[in-house]
Amino acid sequence: MFKDGKSRVDVAIELDIESYEAISVFHDYLQLINLDRLVTTYQYLGINLSKFLELFDMMKEEGIVTQPASQPWQGLFSQRKNLQDWRKNQDISTCDIMLNVCI
Numbered sequence: 001m002f003k004d005g006k007s008r009v010d011v012a013i014e015l016d017i018e019s020y021e022a023i024s025v026f027h028d029y030l031q032l033i034n035l036d037r038l039v040t041t042y043q044y045l046g047i048n049l050s051k052f053l054e055l056f057d058m059m060k061e062e063g064i065v066t067q068p069a070s071q072p073w074q075g076l077f078s079q080r081k082n083l084q085d086w087r088k089n090q091d092i093s094t095c096d097i098m099l100n101v102c103i
Contacts, residue, residue: 002029 001011002025012022027039045052059065 002026 001014006014008019008022008026011017011025012019015022017025027036030036030039041052042049056065
């Protein structure tokens with residue numbers, strides 16, 4: 001169902017399950033398609049997600065994140081180096097969340 005683009009709410013309604021069960025099934029689905037690190041990162045960040053997204057937007061603007069979604073692993077090491085170089089020129093508190101999660 002998730003593969004077909006259905007939301008967690010739609011899945012919960014169609015399968016007549018509780019919301020926490022639909023969330024659990026969604027997390028299982030993400031693991032199956034190798035996106036479980038996304039869930040882990042989200043859970044780790046909790047309420048700090050907005051700061052993480054701001055940092056990600058800044059990284060895109062600075063050209064640190066350059067790979068299209070269709071090729072996420074190509075050039076990963078050069079992006080890590082770009083991030084490390086960028087961090088040297090930034091306020092450490094701004095970057096700590098990203099570096100602890102991704103590097």
